[in-house]
Structures are given as C-alpha cells and as structure tokens.
Amino acid sequence: MSNAKALPLLERQPAPESAVPCCPPLTERPLTAEEAERTAGMFKALGDPVRLRLFSLVASHEGGEACVCDISDVGVSQPTVSHHLKKLREAGLLTSERRGTWVYYRVEPSVVAAMGQMLKIAG
Amino acid sequence: MSNAKALPLLERQPAPESAVPCCPPLTERPLTAEEAERTAGMFKALGDPVRLRLFSLVASHEGGEACVCDISDVGVSQPTVSHHLKKLREAGLLTSERRGTWVYYRVEPSVVAAMGQMLKIAG
DNA sequence: CACCTGTATCGACAAGCGTCAACATAGACA
C-alpha cells in the first residue's frame, strides 16, 4: 500500500479482528470473497440444530450466561455437547469462563448483532 | 442489461408453504428440537462462502432480482453455482423464475426477516 | 492423599457436503 501522505487518522479500524462487526447488509453490496469466507463461519455455526439449541439455551438463560450443566440436555452425548460449544466459541458467538467446578458460557453480543445487521432488509 | 421484450408482466407466485415467521428471538426462550431442526437449515444455507456471496449478489442486485448470468462469476464452475442456488432455493431464501432464456433469482424477504428477528439482541 | 463430579480431548466411524466433468433440458432463432 502506498501511503505517501500524512494520514488523516480518521479511519477507525475496529481493533480486534476476532469480534468483528464485519459487513454491511447483504442487500447493500455484494460481499467480497474474503468477506464471505470470514462471515460464512458465523452462519455455519448456527447451521446445526444442536448448536442452534445450545445457543438459544445460553442466549435465553437468566443472567445472560449458562453453565454447561444447565444446557446439556439436548439429546446428544456429553462429548458432543462439548464439541458443539467449542465450535460456537471458535465462531465467536459464545465465550466461556471457568468458575470453580463449572464452566459458564455467554453470548458475544457484537458478533450476533453483526449477523443481524447483515440480514437487515433494505426498505 | 438486456431487457426482454414484451415481458408477460411477472405474476408473483405466492410464497412457498415454508415461508415462515418461525421463531422468537433466540434470547427470548430456548428453541424446541423441532424448531431448531427447521430453522438451522436457513443458517446452514448461508454457512458456505460461495452461497453467501451468491445470496448477497442477488440481494444487492438492482431491481431485487438477478439472472444467473449476472452472478455466476464467483470462482467455481457453472454446475457448482447451480447446485448452490438450488440449496438456497430449498432453504427458502431465494425464489427462481424462468423468463425466456434466462432464470432470475430473487430474495424471499419474509424468510430473511425471520432470520434477522431471531438474531435480535434483547435490550 | 484418594475419590468423585464436571468438562474437554482423542480416535474412529459413517454420513454429509462441495466440487467438477459429462450429460440433459429448455428456449431462441435460422
């Protein structure tokens, strides 16, 4: 990139690349290949019924967080629950924290908001 | 773009039976297994980078619709494009209509709105 | 220390998915 001038310093770059309000509404302009690559992972994470249930269990739990023990009754084995929670974490949709014996998961609001933003329908 | 002559003013077919204001926001209450099963398919459809690009190409195209020929330059072969468009159709996100030589795709707004609704963050 | 419970990881398997080349189908036009 050829940056030959004193920069206006106005470009605000959202610092962490992990928790990213990525893209404009899908109706605004076509996504680039790179944007699509980054963003598809979020939708993919919710593209499994078990993960979608786990996510809604965390999202709707009182206090905004849920212990694994609160949400692990979704009809699959414990290792499978753990596997799906890891996927949701890797996609940036959930964060986890161990407190004593239990591990608590909570929703990452900015990422979910970014997804919702992309689905906004142009009036 | 080429304007087909003497277009038989497109009659809008009624939405498919799956057109769905499915579920409340994911923060409101946990999804049932059945709801999750139905809904995950929509997110899954957008969980592939090529499909996400195709969808945004249709969604952002002028007139709200796009011919396959307008959007097929996404770096995969023509059969693959057709395959992905079929997936998006089956998920209820796109509808298609043949007009003469070309096939036009457009977004199904109610389904996209339902997805956005689910991602609404509780204040 | 030993033991128990909650959660994550490993290894393996079947099923699903993305991709392509080849072929098929639909419409326009000569």
Added chain:
DNA sequence: TGTCTATGTTGACGCTTGTCGATACAGGTG
C-alpha cells in the same frame, strides 16, 4: 428441422462434520 446458448442434473471423488466411547484434565470434598 437443427444448432446455439443458458441452466439444471447426474455420478463420482475427496474432504469435512456429527457422533460416540474411552480417556484425560480440573476442581471440590473427605
């Protein structure tokens, strides 16, 4: 009719994913 273009379908291939049992790790309790 036949040929050309635009899309869809088929069949096959390899990679990914969801699932489980077995096992490992972490923290509490006795």
